[in-house]
Amino acid sequence: MNKPEILYMVVPCYNExxxxxxxxxxxxxxxxxLIQQKLISEKSRVVFVNDGSKDTTWKxxxxxxxxxxxxxxxxxxxxxxxxxxxxLAGLMTVKDICDxxxxxxxxxxxxxxxxxxMVKEYYNGNQVVYGVRSARKTDTFFKKFTAESxxxxxxxxxxxxxxxxxxxxxxxxxxxxxxxxxxxxxxxLRGMIPIIxxxxxxxxxERHERFxxxxxxxxxxxxxxxxxxxxxFSTKPLKLITSLGFIMFIISIIAxxxxxxxxxxxxSVSGWSSITCSIWLIGGLxxxxxxxxGEYVGKIYAExxxxxxxxxxxxxxxxxxx
Ligand code: UDP
Ligand code: MG
Numbered sequence: 001m002n003k004p005e006i007l008y009m010v011v012p013c014y015n016e017x018x019x020x021x022x023x024x025x026x027x028x029x030x031x032x033x034l035i036q037q038k039l040i041s042e043k044s045r046v047v048f049v050n051d052g053s054k055d056t057t058w059k060x061x062x063x064x065x066x067x068x069x070x071x072x073x074x075x076x077x078x079x080x081x082x083x084x085x086x087x088l089a090g091l092m093t094v095k096d097i098c099d100x101x102x103x104x105x106x107x108x109x110x111x112x113x114x115x116x117x118m119v120k121e122y123y124n125g126n127q128v129v130y131g132v133r134s135a136r137k138t139d140t141f142f143k144k145f146t147a148e149s150x151x152x153x154x155x156x157x158x159x160x161x162x163x164x165x166x167x168x169x170x171x172x173x174x175x176x177x178x179x180x181x182x183x184x185x186x187x188x189l190r191g192m193i194p195i196i197x198x199x200x201x202x203x204x205x206e207r208h209e210r211f212x213x214x215x216x217x218x219x220x221x222x223x224x225x226x227x228x229x230x231x232x233f234s235t236k237p238l239k240l241i242t243s244l245g246f247i248m249f250i251i252s253i254i255a256x257x258x259x260x261x262x263x264x265x266x267x268s269v270s271g272w273s274s275i276t277c278s279i280w281l282i283g284g285l286x287x288x289x290x291x292x293x294g295e296y297v298g299k300i301y302a303e304x305x306x307x308x309x310x311x312x313x314x315x316x317x318x319x320x321x322x
Contacts (some may be wrong), residue, residue, distance in 0.1 A: 005099035007034070007035040007044040007119065012083055013061070014051040016106040018212035020060045024048075026112050028071050039119050044098075047073045048106070051081030083216070084187035087167060088179075095176035102170045103189075108211040109255030110168040117203040118170040127175050127198035131168030134204040147218075150226050159191045159233035162202065166190065174198070181308045186232040194308075235298030242291025248284030255280045 013020060027046050050058040061074035075093055077086060087103050094101055100122050104110045118129040139147070141247045151163050167189055171179070178196050194200075217225070218237065230237065259273035296317060 002208065004035075004038045004041045005122075006097070006234050007040040008094040008101045009046040009100035009115075010049060010087060010094065010101055010103045011106050012049045012051055012082070012086035012090065012103075013053060013057050013106040014080065014086070014216050015053045015055045015057060016213060017053075017055045017057050017060060018208075019107050020048070020057060020064075022211055023108055024064050024072060026099075026108065028068065029042060030112050030115055031071055034116070039100075039116070039123075042070070045073045046071055047075060047090050047094060048074045049077065049086045051077050051083070052085035063281065083167070084189055086189055091171070091176055092180060095173065095180060098173060098176075100170055101176060102168075104168050105167045107213065109208050110166075111205040111208065114168070114203055114205040121201050121203060122170055122172065124201075125199055126170075126201045127172040128193055128196070128200035129170040130162045130165045130200065130202045132162065132202045132204050133164045133166075135206045139207070144221065148321050150222075150229075153226070154191075154229060154233075157230045157234050158170065158236040159188075159229060160193060160194050161190050161229075162302060165202070168205075172198075178308070179292075184232065184305045184307065186228055188229045188232045191229060191233045235294075235301065238291065238294030238298045241287060241294050245284055245287030245289070245291045248287050250284075252277065252280035252284045 011023065011027075016023075025048070031040070031044060031046065035042055035044070048061045048064070050061055058074070058076050061072070061076075064066055064072040065074050075090055081089070091101055091103065100119070102115060102118060104112075114131055118131065119130045148164075151161060154161050156165075171193065175193070175198060176198055179192065182192055184192075256277045259276050263273045
């Protein structure tokens with residue numbers, strides 16, 4: 001086998017003082033075995049990203065680094081930036097010093113033993129390895145239902161996400177370099193990584209309960225996240241307005257014909273036809289116009305994101321010289 005490569009774990013932490021020691025302990029054990037098995041290099045590190053915590057999280061990270069600098073590193077963000085931004089901050093900081101990076105939550109919900117499988121898949125040639133939940137036994141019915149509906153709805157709305165995959169994933173250095181070219185501000189990593197492409201695969205794991213502390217994603221934040229996901233990834237809602245306007249317009253024509261017939265048959269109250277027709281016609285036209293404006297807004301939206309237009313995976317070129 002080739003020389004073991006460098007793995008950096010990126011772990012976002014927001015008020016995680018209750019779990020951090022346990023997470024660090026388990027990750028240290030995992031790293032020790034992986035290094036012994038020569039699956040990862042001794043230069044591998046775990047990077048805790050402190051996302052503006054209000055508790056002692058950063059202090060604990062500093063202590064961990066002081067005790068075992070050969071395992072633990074830390075990044076301290078200036079203020080709370082949210083999970084996605086914290087993950088990206090970690091990834092962009094390590095992108096030039098690692099061969100592969102795994103992002104994982106700090107609360108031990110993601111199964112640490114899956115790391116082995118992810119690293120092996122990396123050596124099999126996969127540039128992205130998605131951690132996918134095989135079971136949701138520990139989730140409440142409500143959480144399971146809302147989460148699963150979320151993935152289905154995202155798909156309908158045109159954002160390509162991996163079903164039941166959150167942000168537990170391995171990415172190669174190559175993928176991180178490409179991710180750096182995505183300049184958008186509204187981050188939705190699980191939609192962005194599939195766009196990058198390259199060879200990828202899934203590994204399955206059972207999601208545990210939070211080790212300690214409470215979820216930093218209450219329903220309100222989850223909804224905001226879902227809306228951000230849809231509006232950051234698709235202009236389908238705008239297209240829906242156009243379709244709706246078009247349907248209303250058709251209905252207004254039918255209403256027009258109908259009111260005309262009623263008028264001729266002399267069944268209508270005076271003034272009824274003109275009011276009925278105008279309501280439907282104006283409503284339909286307004287929606288249609290909104291939709292058309294929406295189409296342009298959608299285009300502007302895609303342009304201002306300045307996403308890379310293509311990503312070259314390989315370049316085979318023989319210039320004849322050595
Ligand atoms: N997190 C973060 N910044 C935030 C909120 C959360 O870095 O503003 C981290 C948090 O410390 C955890 C991960 O993101 O490591 C996922 O959060 P949580 O476990 O609360 O979400 P849930 O698993 O309940 O969806
Ligand atoms: Mg969690």
